[in-house]
Amino acid sequence: MTILQTIGFGPTGWGGLLLVATLMTLCVTAVALVIGMVLGTLVAWAKLSGSRIARSIGSAYTTVFRGVPELLIIYLVYFGGSSLVTAAGAAFGYQGFLGMPSFVAGALAVGIISGAYQAEVYRGAFLAIPRGELEAAQAIGMNRTLRFRRIIAPQVLRFAIPGIGNVWQLSLKDSALVSVTGLADLMRTSQIAAGSTRQHFLFFIVGGCLYLVLTSLSDRVFNGAERRANRSMPAGIGQA
C-alpha cells in the first residue's frame, strides 16, 4: 500500500477519518474559545475590580486553571459533571449512566482553561490603554457600562488580538486531551491510525501537518483582525 493510499480517501485510506477529526478539533476549540471569552471577561473584570473578594476569586481562578494540568481539569469536568448529571437523572427515576455528552464536556473543560488564559490577556490589554483616554471618557460623563462598551472594549480587543491568537493556539492543543472523554479529535485519530497500521511516523507527521493547516488558517484570521484594529496607530517595530 502506498503512502498516498494510506492517507488518502479510498477504502483503505485514513483521509476521511482524519478530516472528520480535524473538523472535530476545530469545533471543540472554537466553542471553547467562545466559552473562554465569556469566562475570561468576567474573571479579568473581577481581577481588576476594586473589591478584594472579587479580586481573590479572580486570582484563584487564574492560578488554579493555569496551574493544574489540563488533563485533570478535563477529568474533573467530564467525570464530575457526569456524576452530577447521572445523579440528577437518578432523581427522576432514570437508571444508569446519563453523563454529559463528550463534546459538551470537552469543550467546557477546554473553555474553562482557556478562560483563565484569556482573563490574563484581557487584563494586560486593559492595563495597556492610556490612562488619559479613560479619564477623558469619565470626564464627559460616560457611565461604567458605556465606558466599557465604547472605549475599553474596542481598545482591549485591539491590544488583546495577538494574545487571543496565542490562546487559540493553546486551546487547539489542549483540545487534544479531550480524547479521554471518548471524542475522536485529530490527535487521537492520528494515534489510532498509527497504532492500527504501525506507521507511527507517517501519521504523526500527517497529524502535525493538519494542525499546521489549522494554525495557518487561524493566523490569517488573527493577522487580518490585528491589521484592522491597528490602523489608527503609528507603526512600531516588529509589525507583522
Add this chain to the structure above:
Amino acid sequence: APVAAAKDWKTVTITLEGAYAPWNLTNPDGTLGGFEPELAKYLCDHMKVECTLVASDWDGMIPALTAGKYDVIMDALSITEERKKIIDFTIPYAHTHAAFATAKDSPLANAAGTGTVIKLDPGATGKEIDALKEAFAGKTIGIQAATVYSKFIYDNFGSIATVREYKTGAERDLDLESGRIDLVFDDAVYLISAFEKANGTLGFTGPEIGGTIFGSGEGLGLRQADTDLRDMFNKAIQSALDDGTIKTLSMKWFKTDVTP
C-alpha cells in the same frame, strides 16, 4: 455508580483502545477489528445481549468504567491482585508468553534457550534465566511501563543491565531499531506482530517464558458491583474456550495459540 444487580443486562457497552494491533485496532473506515472485537461478538451472541463497542483513550478508561459510562473494558488487561482492588476481572480469555527480542544481526541474538518455552511460577527463577543474565550484562533493556513484565525485569535484570521504561511498546520498538536499546522484553504475540513490521530484522532471543509468574492472563475488566455481568461473561468465555473459538481467533490474529 448506582447501576446494580437489579439490572437485567440486555445491552452492554464494551470499550477498547482501538489502537493495539492485533488485539484490537481501527480500520480506515472507522470500524473496529482485531482479536478482541471478534471475540466480543462471539461472547455477546452467546449471552444474547446487544453489545456496543466503543473506542476510547486508555487514560480515561478506568474512571469512565467506574463512573458508569462503559460496562466492560476489553483491552488486553492483565489480571493482577493490585488491580483487583479497584475493578473486577473475568476469567482469562488469553494467556500469552513473554520473551526477549533483539536485532537479528546483534551479538545478543540466539541467546541460550532460543526457541524453547519455560514455565515459571511467581518468585521463581531458573538456570535459563541465569544464563540470560550473564549474556545481557551491561546492556539496555526496554520494557513497557506498568506492565506485569516490569517487576520481572527489575527483579532479575535490574542490577546487571540498564532498564528503560516506555509508555507504549511501539515507541520502544522504534528505539530498538535505532539502537538506543539492545533488547526488549514483552508479550510474545505482540512481538511477533512487531517482527512483521520490522521486515524480519528482529527476532526472539532466549526462551519464551510462560507459567503463572506473569499472573493468570488477560481478562475483561468490570465494575465490582456487576457480579452478575461478570458471571455471564465467565460462562461465555468458558464456552469459547471449550468450543475452540479462542484458539481459532488466536491463530487467525496472532499466528500462535494464546489459550490460557
Add this chain to the structure above:
Amino acid sequence: MDLDFMASTMLTLVAALPMTLALFSLSVVFGGLLALLVVWMRVGGHPVARGFAKGYIFVFRGSPLLIQMFLVFYGLGQFGFIRYSFLWPALREPFVCAVLSLSLCTAGYTAEIFRFGLRSIPAREIEAARAVGMSGFLLTRRILAPIAFRNALPAYSTEVMMMVKSTALASLVTVWEVTGVAQRLIAQTYRTMEVFLCAAAIYLVLNFLILQLMALLEYRLNPHRRAAPLFPAALQ
C-alpha cells in the same frame, strides 16, 4: 478516600519532582535564549532571517508538543547519518532529547511573546532614544529590551507555567517525571483520580510559587505604573 494510599502516592511522585524541575529549568533557560535569537531574526531587517523565524514560529507554535517530541526523539534516530554523526552520543540520551524539544517548542511561543512586548513600546519613547543617538544593540539593551520585557512579563509568566506542565510529556521519551510516574501508578493500581489529584497538587504548588515570583518581579520592575509615588521625603 484512602489516606495511606494518597500518602504513599505523594511520596512516589515527589521523588520524581527533581526530574520535572531539571527538565523545566533547563528548557526555560535554553528556550529563552533561543527565543531571543528567533525574535531578533523575526524583527530584524534581513528578509531570509525573517522568513526563517516566521517559519520556525509557525511550526513550533502550531503543532502539538507531543508530535514534536516524538519526531525529535524517535524520528531523528531513524536516520542513519544522524546515528553515525558526532551528535548521536547526545541525542541518544532521552533527557537531552526531552530538553531539546521542550526548548524548541517554548522558543516559538516565547519569541511571539517578546515580539508583542516590542510592539507595545510607545513609539515616542523609541524616538526619544534615537534622538540621543542610540541604535542597534545599545537601543535594544537600554530601551527596547527593558520596556519589552516589562510588557511581556504577564504573558511570559503564563508561558513559564505552561512549561511546568509541558514537562509532563517527557515520559513519552522515557524520562520519568511527575506525570509519567503518576500514569505508571495508575496503570498499576487503576486509581486514576486519587493519583491525578496528588499530581495536580504538586503542579499547583509549583506553579503557585512561580506565579508569586513572577508577580514580585513584575511589581519590582514597574514602580512607574503604580499609583502612589515612590519618592518619600526620606529619599531626598
Add this chain to the structure above:
Amino acid sequence: MASAPPLSGAPRLSVRNITKSFGPHQVLRGISLDAQDGDVISLLGASGSGKSTFLRCINMLEIADAGEIVVDGETIAMTQRGGRTVPADRRQVDRMRSELGMVFQSFNLWSHMTILENIIEGPVHVLKRPRAECIAEAEALLVKVGIADKRHAYPAHLSGGQQQRAAIARSLAMKPKVMLFDEPTSALDPELVGEVLRVMRALAEEGMTMLVVTHEMSFARTVSNRVIFMKAGEIDCDGPPDTVFADGASPAFRQFIGNFGG
C-alpha cells in the same frame, strides 16, 4: 448654550475647601471657589502648584481627600468605603460630569477613533442624541476650530495643535454648562490662540461658566472676569483682573508675572 439658571441664584459651581495629597506630598491645601453663570475664571500659578490637580478634583477624576463639590446647588455625595473616600452615587457623578466639559492638558483623544468619531462619541452615546444631528454639529465645530479637513484622521496622525483643537471641539460638543480648560492654547500658534480665545469669549457671552488654567496673561487680563493665582496648593490672590494685575496684588504674583515675556 445658555442653560436654565440654577435654583435661586445658587452658584453654578461651588467648591468648598478641597484638599488633596499624593503620598506625603500635599498638593491642594484647602481651596474654595464659587462660579456663577457666565463667569470666566483664569487659574494662574507656577508649574506644579496644583492647577491640573484642582481641575481634576472638580470633576472627580481625582478624589479629593476632603471638601465638597456642589454643581447647580446639588452636592456630590461622598461616602467612606474601605478607608477611602468615594462617591456615594456613581450615577450622580456621571450626570454631573456630562454637564462639566473638560479639556485636558495632554488632550487624551481616543486613539482608536477618528477625530469626528471622537467628537460625536459623547453626544451620541452619553446624551443619546440622533447621530446625524450630532455629526452636523461636529462638522460645524470642526470648521470653527479649523481642522475640518482632518475629520477622518486618527489622533496619532495630527500635529500637536490639531490635537488640542480636536480636544476642545470634543468638549464643546457636549454643550456643557461649565467648561474646565487645562491650558487650552499651550500647543497653538498665536493666530490660533486668538481664534480659540475668540471662541471662548463667545461662549462666555452666551453665559457659559469657564474655569481656565492658562499661562496666557493676555487671556487672563482681557477675557476673564476673575483671576485666581495659586501658590503651593493655596489661593494666593483672587479678584477681578484689574485688581489682581494692579500693583496691589501679592508679591508672589508680581514675581510670577514679572518675568513674563523674558
Add this chain to the structure above:
Amino acid sequence: MASAPPLSGAPRLSVRNITKSFGPHQVLRGISLDAQDGDVISLLGASGSGKSTFLRCINMLEIADAGEIVVDGETIAMTQRGGRTVPADRRQVDRMRSELGMVFQSFNLWSHMTILENIIEGPVHVLKRPRAECIAEAEALLVKVGIADKRHAYPAHLSGGQQQRAAIARSLAMKPKVMLFDEPTSALDPELVGEVLRVMRALAEEGMTMLVVTHEMSFARTVSNRVIFMKAGEIDCDGPPDTVFADGASPAFRQFIGNFGG
C-alpha cells in the same frame, strides 16, 4: 559647551531642499536652511504648517523624501533600499544624532525610568562617560530647571511643566552642538518661561546653535537672531527679527502675528 568650529567656516547645520509627504499630503515642499555656530533661529508657523515634521526630518526621525542634511560639513549619506530612501550608514546617523539635541513637543520621557535616570541615560550609555560625573551634572541641570526635588519621581507622576523641564534637561545633558526645540515652553508658566529663555540665551552666548519652534513672539523677537516663518510647508519669510517683524514682512506673517494677544 562651545565646541570646535566646523571645518573652514562651513555652517554647523545645513539643510537643503527637504521635501516630505504623508500619503497624498505634502507637508514640506522644499525647505533649506543654514545655521552657523551661535545662531538662534526661531521657527514660526501656523499649526499644521510642518514645523515639527521639519525638526524630525533634520535628525532623521522622519526620513525626508528628498533633500540633504549636512552637519559640520558632513553630508548624511542616503541610499535607496526596497524603493524607500534610507540612511546608508546607521552609525553616521547615530553620531550625528548624539550631536543634535532634541526636545519633543510631547516630551517623550522614558516612562520606566526616573527623571534622574532619564537624564543620565544618554551621557552614560551613548557617550560612555563615567556615571558619577554624569549624575553630578544631571543634578546641576535639575537645579537649573527647578525640579531637583523630583529627581527620583517617574514621568507619570509629574505635572506637564515638570515633564517639559525634565525633557529639556535630558537633551542638554548630552551637550549637543545643535539643539532642536519643539515648543519648549508650551507647558510652562510665565515665570518658568522666563527661566527657560534665560537658560537658552546663556547657551546661545556659549555658541550653541539652536533651532526653536515656538509660539512665544517675545522669544522670537528678543532672543533669536533669525526668524523663519513657515507657511504650508514652505518658508514664507526669513531674516533677522527686526526685519521680519517690521511691516515689510509678508502679509501672511502679519496676519499670523496680528492676532497675538487675542
